[in-house]
Amino acid sequence: MSVNKDLFETVLTYPDPAMQARYAALCGLDEVQAHLSKEAETLLRPDLLEKWSKDHHGTHLPAIDLLRRRPPLIIFAGDVGTGKTELAMTFADPLARAMDLEIELFNLSLRARGSGAVGEMTRLISNAFAELRARCPKLPDGGRKPTGAAVLLIDEADALAQSRELAQMHHEDRAGVNALIRGIDDLANAHLPCLVIMCTNRLSALDPAVRRRAAAVFDFKRPSLVLRKKLLTDQLAGTRLTDKEITALADMLGESKGRDYGFTFSDITQRLIPAIVLAAYPHEKITGTLALRVAATIQPTPPFKAE
Ligand SMILES: Nc1ncnc2c1ncn2[C@@H]1O[C@H](COP(=O)(O)OP(=O)(O)OP(=O)(O)O)[C@@H](O)[C@H]1O
Ligand SMILES: [Mg+2]
CATH class of the missing domain: 3.40.50.300 (P-loop containing nucleotide triphosphate hydrolases)
Structure with missing residues (x-):
């Protein structure tokens, strides 16, 4: 119809x-x-x-x-x-x-x-x-x-x-x-x-x-540390990043000094992970160091302010 x-x-x-x-x-x-x-x-x-x-x-x-x-x-x-x-x-x-x-x-x-x-x-x-x-x-x-x-x-x-x-x-x-x-x-x-x-x-x-x-x-709500880890583990499966490297990355995407909010789900799936892939493509592979380096260049979306 x-x-x-x-x-x-x-x-x-x-x-x-x-x-x-x-x-x-x-x-x-x-x-x-x-x-x-x-x-x-x-x-x-x-x-x-x-x-x-x-x-x-x-x-x-x-x-x-x-x-x-x-x-x-x-x-x-x-x-x-x-x-x-x-x-x-x-x-x-x-x-x-x-x-x-x-x-x-x-x-x-x-x-x-x-x-x-x-x-x-x-x-x-x-x-x-x-x-x-x-x-x-x-x-x-x-x-x-x-x-x-x-x-x-x-x-x-x-x-x-x-x-x-x-x-x-x-x-x-x-x-x-x-x-x-x-x-x-x-x-x-x-x-x-x-x-x-x-x-x-x-x-x-x-x-x-x-x-x-x-x-x-x-x-x-935005993802907690545990959820950021899960999302990264799912989405970076096959890259052979270690648990320690995933944890370090997930930690970096959380709240930090001078910023009382972390990354949203979409900051991770639509900005960070594509940026990590493109940083490695076409000649390198994705490593923990590369992922952390890319993460340091991306800022999370500020929270929606009610008014
Ligand atoms: N809980 C989640 N688990 C995994 N991925 C998620 C989750 N939430 C959002 N995403 C990712 O973020 C993208 C954007 O999410 P979505 O469009 O649902 O956000 P929204 O809450 O509607 O945001 P807005 O208020 O800006 O419209 C999704 O397509 C998906 O890739
Ligand atoms: Mg929406």
């Missing part, structure tokens, strides 16, 4: 082997991944909660109705380059496999933020939710498994869901936030197997009414 390019940048279908590999390459997110898969599974498959309730308590617990009524919104918040977009783009793969369902992910286009013309943002957001509702399979009655599920990804959500409290907020933006809140509520009321994921660097800037609706908020 064709997709409206004004509304969605891409529509991806899962399971997808490329996304499976990218999901597996994420490190240090085990807790988030485990919690997220439970949240997502129970939001998309209320029939499984029903079965659990009957199996373990012999009855339909009122508590599961509370879970069912929650808006299907999950927020990924935190520092730059810590895996929010990467997890959002890939988590549907293991989910689709575990639930034996096809999942479609709709990536809301930045263009959907509109050009500021009166009513445009509101119209685009309302249309995006309407298209999502139309394309998402319905939840079957009688506790049966749905035939498919959908995820709406709103990346850089603070640009869209900025607090209406901000005095300088343009009237048109406020209307856009209202449309967003309405869209999320309509999804909840329609009981569709559908999830909305919002990513943001600035949780505090999100509209309180949007935050309040979140079934879960996950906090993403």
Whole structure:
């Protein structure tokens, strides 16, 4: 089925082997991944909660109705380059496999933020939710498994869901936030197997009414020494760097005198490691000395300041 390019940048279908590999390459997110898969599974498959309730308590617990009524919104918040977009783009793969369902992910286009013309943002957001509702399979009655599920990804959500409290907020933006809140509520009321994921660097800037609706908020952080070591060990596998050399490198990428923050995941995967490879290419091999020398020339991205 064709997709409206004004509304969605891409529509991806899962399971997808490329996304499976990218999901597996994420490190240090085990807790988030485990919690997220439970949240997502129970939001998309209320029939499984029903079965659990009957199996373990012999009855339909009122508590599961509370879970069912929650808006299907999950927020990924935190520092730059810590895996929010990467997890959002890939988590549907293991989910689709575990639930034996096809999942479609709709990536809301930045263009959907509109050009500021009166009513445009509101119209685009309302249309995006309407298209999502139309394309998402319905939840079957009688506790049966749905035939498919959908995820709406709103990346850089603070640009869209900025607090209406901000005095300088343009009237048109406020209307856009209202449309967003309405869209999320309509999804909840329609009981569709559908999830909305919002990513943001600035949780505090999100509209309180949007935050309040979140079934879960996950906090993403820069990697600790242990995680930096794991990432370097994975990504430099085959280079024969010793454990001591990897530790020295990981240590150098942490906080230091005069700098109270270390490298982000993306500083390591997108800047440091490519720079190490290019420093060795085409005539040398990667050594611990070379890696440390390159690391000394790269500065980590400063943390995102709230205001
Ligand atoms: N936990 C992680 N494990 C391994 N690699 C990671 C992890 N987090 C990020 N990366 C690497 O960094 C790249 C950028 O990550 P991503 O785009 O998800 O960051 P982000 O949190 O969305 O940042 P921003 O807030 O700037 O949008 C990824 O493509 C991946 O290579
Ligand atoms: Mg991102």
